[in-house]
Amino acid sequence: xxxxxxxxxxxxxxxxxxxxxxxxxxxxxxxxxxxxxxxxxxxxxxxxxxxxxxxxxxxxxxxxxxxxxxxxxxxxxxxxxxxxxxxxxxxxxxxxxxxxxxxxxxxxxxxxxxxxxxxxxxxxxxxxxxxxxxxxxxxxxxxxxxxxxxxxxxxxxxxxxxxxxxxxxxxxxxxxxxxxxxxxxxxxxxxxxxxxxxxxxx
Numbered sequence: 001x002x003x004x005x006x007x008x009x010x011x012x013x014x015x016x017x018x019x020x021x022x023x024x025x026x027x028x029x030x031x032x033x034x035x036x037x038x039x040x041x042x043x044x045x046x047x048x049x050x051x052x053x054x055x056x057x058x059x060x061x062x063x064x065x066x067x068x069x070x071x072x073x074x075x076x077x078x079x080x081x082x083x084x085x086x087x088x089x090x091x092x093x094x095x096x097x098x099x100x101x102x103x104x105x106x107x108x109x110x111x112x113x114x115x116x117x118x119x120x121x122x123x124x125x126x127x128x129x130x131x132x133x134x135x136x137x138x139x140x141x142x143x144x145x146x147x148x149x150x151x152x153x154x155x156x157x158x159x160x161x162x163x164x165x166x167x168x169x170x171x172x173x174x175x176x177x178x179x180x181x182x183x184x185x186x187x188x189x190x191x192x193x194x195x196x197x198x199x200x201x202x
Contacts, residue, residue, distance in 0.1 A: 001173045009170035013163065015134025019050040022108050022141050030145060032102050042101055049092030057084040073176060075127040082120040089113035103201040108141050111196030115189050129177045129185030135164050136189030144197035
């Protein structure tokens with residue numbers, strides 16, 4: 001894989017996209033019926049809470065030189081953005097829960113926040129891949145709802161495993177992570193989100 005293609009893959013499959021995609025999938029394919037206005041407002045809320053606000057915080061951290069790069073290639077640059085992400089994800093999950101929306105939606109966000117927390121705790125030792133963590137978490141969501149609702153998502157799940165391999169190859173090519181960090185990022189996202197959605201959602 002050429003470096004230019006690896007960068008494009010990293011941008012297209014950025015971990016910030018998965019909360020919004022996951023919530024949309026829940027509203028679209030699970031047996032919940034909400035007015036369009038509720039769906040749109042929920043998507044906007046999740047977009048702001050899990051993407052827009054964390055990005056703005058990262059920009060401020062970079063502006064005040066708390067982090068040296070927005071790419072966060074160094075483990076120490078991920079510390080405070082991860083803290084901000086954990087707070088934003090947990091607060092957003094709480095808002096989704098208090099709004100009475102699908103239990104899978106807020107458990108997915110709680111699970112994603114827990115993945116970030118684990119990665120934060122591991123930063124002194126290694127740098128788990130956030131790209132693979134987000135993708136693994138989304139895959140965990142798909143597997144959990146497939147089993148809970150007897151949905152035939154096997155082709156889609158297989159495609160996600162293929163995408164995970166491509167993203168891992170891209171991150172490896174860019175020398176952003178070693179093999180252990182890629183595997184840890186993916187497996188932690190998959191295991192934690194699957195567990196929170198499958199076992200904890202009412």
